[in-house]
Amino acid sequence: MSIALLLIPLSLVLLVVAVAAFFWAVDNKQFDDLENAGRQILEDTDEPGPPPPAER
Amino acid sequence: MNASASAHLSWIDGASGAAETQFFAEGMRCANCARSIQRAVGALPGVRHVDVNLATSRVSVGWTPGSQTLERVLDSVAALGFRPVPMLGDAAAAARGAERRTALKRIGLAGLGMMQIAMYTVGLYAGAFTGIDPGLARLLRVTAMLITVPVLLYSGAPFLRGAWSDLRRRSLGMDVPVAAALLLAFAASVYNTLRDAGQVYFDSVTMFIFFLLIGRYVEAAMRRGSLDASEALARSLPAQVTRLKSDGGSERVALAAVRSGDRLLVASGAVVPVDGELEDASAVLDESLLSGESTAVSRVAGERLLGGSVNVGTPLRLRATTNAGSSALASMVALMERAQSERPRVSLAADRAAAWFVGAILVLSLAVAGLWLWLDPSRAFEATLAVLVVTCPCALSLATPAAVAAATARLARHGILITRPNALERLAQIDTVILDKTGTLTTSQPCLGSVRAVEELGAARATAVAAALERHSAHPLAAAFAAVDAAGVPAPAEVREVAGQGIEGRIDGCRWRLGRREFAGGGPLPAGLPQDPAEWLWLGCEDRLQAAFEIHDSLRREAAAAVGALRAQGLDLRIASGDRPGAVAAVARELDIADPRGRQTPADKIALVRALQAEGHRVLMLGDGVNDGPVLAAADVSCAMGQGAAVAHAAADMLLLGDSLDGVARAVATARRSLGLIRGNLRWALGYNLCAVPAAALGWVPPWAAAIGMSMSSLYVVWRAQRFAREAA
Numbered sequence: 001m002s003i004a005l006l007l008i009p010l011s012l013v014l015l016v017v018a019v020a021a022f023f024w025a026v027d028n029k030q031f032d033d034l035e036n037a038g039r040q041i042l043e044d045t046d047e048p049g050p051p052p053p054a055e056r
Numbered sequence: 057m058n059a060s061a062s063a064h065l066s067w068i069d070g071a072s073g074a075a076e077t078q079f080f081a082e083g084m085r086c087a088n089c090a091r092s093i094q095r096a097v098g099a100l101p102g103v104r105h106v107d108v109n110l111a112t113s114r115v116s117v118g119w120t121p122g123s124q125t126l127e128r129v130l131d132s133v134a135a136l137g138f139r140p141v142p143m144l145g146d147a148a149a150a151a152r153g154a155e156r157r158t159a160l161k162r163i164g165l166a167g168l169g170m171m172q173i174a175m176y177t178v179g180l181y182a183g184a185f186t187g188i189d190p191g192l193a194r195l196l197r198v199t200a201m202l203i204t205v206p207v208l209l210y211s212g213a214p215f216l217r218g219a220w221s222d223l224r225r226r227s228l229g230m231d232v233p234v235a236a237a238l239l240l241a242f243a244a245s246v247y248n249t250l251r252d253a254g255q256v257y258f259d260s261v262t263m264f265i266f267f268l269l270i271g272r273y274v275e276a277a278m279r280r281g282s283l284d285a286s287e288a289l290a291r292s293l294p295a296q297v298t299r300l301k302s303d304g305g306s307e308r309v310a311l312a313a314v315r316s317g318d319r320l321l322v323a324s325g326a327v328v329p330v331d332g333e334l335e336d337a338s339a340v341l342d343e344s345l346l347s348g349e350s351t352a353v354s355r356v357a358g359e360r361l362l363g364g365s366v367n368v369g370t371p372l373r374l375r376a377t378t379n380a381g382s383s384a385l386a387s388m389v390a391l392m393e394r395a396q397s398e399r400p401r402v403s404l405a406a407d408r409a410a411a412w413f414v415g416a417i418l419v420l421s422l423a424v425a426g427l428w429l430w431l432d433p434s435r436a437f438e439a440t441l442a443v444l445v446v447t448c449p450c451a452l453s454l455a456t457p458a459a460v461a462a463a464t465a466r467l468a469r470h471g472i473l474i475t476r477p478n479a480l481e482r483l484a485q486i487d488t489v490i491l492d493k494t495g496t497l498t499t500s501q502p503c504l505g506s507v508r509a510v511e512e513l514g515a516a517r518a519t520a521v522a523a524a525l526e527r528h529s530a531h532p533l534a535a536a537f538a539a540v541d542a543a544g545v546p547a548p549a550e551v552r553e554v555a556g557q558g559i560e561g562r563i564d565g566c567r568w569r570l571g572r573r574e575f576a577g578g579g580p581l582p583a584g585l586p587q588d589p590a591e592w593l594w595l596g597c598e599d600r601l602q603a604a605f606e607i608h609d610s611l612r613r614e615a616a617a618a619v620g621a622l623r624a625q626g627l628d629l630r631i632a633s634g635d636r637p638g639a640v641a642a643v644a645r646e647l648d649i650a651d652p653r654g655r656q657t658p659a660d661k662i663a664l665v666r667a668l669q670a671e672g673h674r675v676l677m678l679g680d681g682v683n684d685g686p687v688l689a690a691a692d693v694s695c696a697m698g699q700g701a702a703v704a705h706a707a708a709d710m711l712l713l714g715d716s717l718d719g720v721a722r723a724v725a726t727a728r729r730s731l732g733l734i735r736g737n738l739r740w741a742l743g744y745n746l747c748a749v750p751a752a753a754l755g756w757v758p759p760w761a762a763a764i765g766m767s768m769s770s771l772y773v774v775w776r777a778q779r780f781a782r783e784a785a
Binding site: 004005008009011012015018019022023026027029031032 | 161165176192199
């Protein structure tokens with residue numbers, strides 16, 4: 001059973017990784033708008049994007 | 057933050073010299089928060105009124121400039137532990153987004169932690185039966201504790217902080233029992249972990265936090281999302297618009313930068329940003345957002361387009377006639393915001409009840425703890441925990457605002473704007489409707505009634521001649537003849553319109569005159585023509601009277617159906633109009649309404665309203681809102697017909713935006729149903745608590761089930777309101 005002594009702390013590490021990944025996703029606004037992203041591709045707005053970086 | 061907020065917020069109401077502001081108070085969760093803001097801000101010198109709406113988190117404050125500053129008002133709100141957030145523009149959206157993201161992170165942490173701890177707990181339970189190495193059991197408990205600490209401190213922070221600020225304000229909010237339960241369970245578990253004996257409740261603590269957070273999140277989403285109709289209106293406006301430059305190019309500018317006179321391009325499918333005149337030959341628009349009328353309307357060059365309507369045809373160009381802030385849509389939003397920032401009476405009563413309820417729960421849980429300690433100390437802890445958790449005062453305090461917001465949103469979708477918070481409640485109780493005639497039952501469109509003509513001319517010929525003349529007239533009355541076929545009459549020559557008198561023209565060698573009697577012809581009245589000159593339009597030939605036309609305004613197409621629907625609701629209908637009695641009687645006959653009253657001055661109408669009220673009737677006054685102001689104010693509830701920017705001037709409790717009567721019956725039905733919904737919600741919340749509390753006190757409810765029960769009960773109340781708002785009526 002001594003393997004449990006290793007696995008239980010390991011599960012804590014996995015938990016930390018999962019929470020960190022979720023926080024990262026939320027902070028990057030992945031969940032801000034769940035509907036429009038899918039619809040956006042159908043819309044016909046030919047807005048000019050940001051100008052390309054100037055050539056040097 | 058306050059400095060930047062005040063830039064967005066304050067405005068001076070020129071008429072009364074009072075400053076007024078509205079903002080969101082972030083962190084407002086319960087009736088108590090609303091009341092403490094109301095109390096604290098209301099106590100500031102110079103503050104005239106404070107209205108706090110729990111359902112939408114809006115605070116509206118009016119104060120006298122000079123004796124109070126916006127900064128101090130915002131500071132006093134912030135001192136209570138709420139964050140004032142400006143309502144307009146990007147700042148509000150950003151603040152909302154940040155709040156939502158934090159809530160999501162809290163839920164995520166609580167959920168992941170809960171699942172992990174559940175696995176350790178299964179190990180502990182299994183171990184308790186099959187025998188477990190004491191060292192391993194301790195490792196499991198300590199690990200669970202390590203996970204619970206961040207869950208409690210980060211995910212549970214809203215509850216702990218809420219309870220703390222409640223206590224500091226010496227009031228009892230719904231966070232107090234929640235926080236007490238969390239801390240109690242956590243402390244007992246830590247104690248048992250350290251002494252290596254007894255039960256641990258880390259799974260219950262994390263699960264409770266997780267369920268409560270989910271409940272609050274869904275509730276907040278419902279509240280902010282679709283219940284807030286005015287925000288939906290405001291949101292529909294684009295942030296940027298395409299302005300056409302004088303050199304033919306175009307530029308993208310912020311909506312706020314649009315000034316009257318700018319030429320704008322509205323893409324196909326886009327929202328018209330401000331009121332303006334159409335420059336293209338024609339356009340097709342969907343004005344359903346403003347009027348509730350779902351069929352698209354077409355407009356031709358020069359006609360007025362309303363901000364907020366959607367361009368469903370080809371791209372169009374328009375010349376703005378208002379600034380962004382003063383369009384029809386903006387004034388509608390302002391009206392709705394006023395209504396939403398005030399709190400209806402019914403919900404104030406429920407708030408007070410909820411505060412007492414929390415107090416009673418705390419006392420009860422102490423009693424339960426004492427009783428169980430005496431009977432069976434091993435079960436005392438769980439039973440007390442369950443009592444604290446399972447009760448739900450929030451279902452009580454949410455019941456009313458959720459229903460009112462839902463009904464308001466639903467009516468707004470059908471073009472009925474509630475502008476005063478108590479209007480719904482009073483509307484549900486009316487039994488009599490007084491209808492104005494002109495502009496309400498009838499359109500301003502004139503139509504041709506009976507025709508009298510001398511025998512040798514004949515009514516048909518007279519009408520045709522009049523129609524031929526009126527083809528050349530710009531007078532509004534000319535529209536009455538628009539449908540008449542004048543093909544048999546040659547086009548008149550030497551047409552001349554005399555302002556205020558009529559029109560004349562030569563047809564078949566005779567000079568015809570159409571208009572007032574003195575203008576049409578002098579001399580004696582020929583046989584067969586009516587006696588009373590004022591109510592008729594006269595036709596004369598070479599100074600001899602030939603025919604008379606009765607012109608009245610035409611009944612609205614939907615009037616009969618609308619009146620029928622109102623009658624079907626058991627309402628008593630009356631007509632009171634300033635128009636001449638004959639015309640009023642004709643309309644009343646057509647609509648089968650008894651006792652029509654014509655030639656009523658506003659004072660007469662007020663007297664009628666008062667007399668009905670004295671008999672115990674609740675009166676709804678339906679007028680065109682422009683010249684009926686005092687009468688509308690005298691009635692229990694008033695409803696005005698309005699369109700476009702005119703709505704802002706109307707003094708009514710309720711506005712029909714579609715310029716159609718259909719909405720009245722719908723409004724009454726919705727108001728009655730929303731009152732039923734409020735009662736149903738309150739009954740349900742009461743019933744739930746009455747069932748759950750005794751069960752918990754008897755120790756039948758494990759803490760995790762109590763957590764689910766509490767979250768579900770408040771969600772259910774909001775869900776019912778939500779369903780009501782969404783329902784296609």
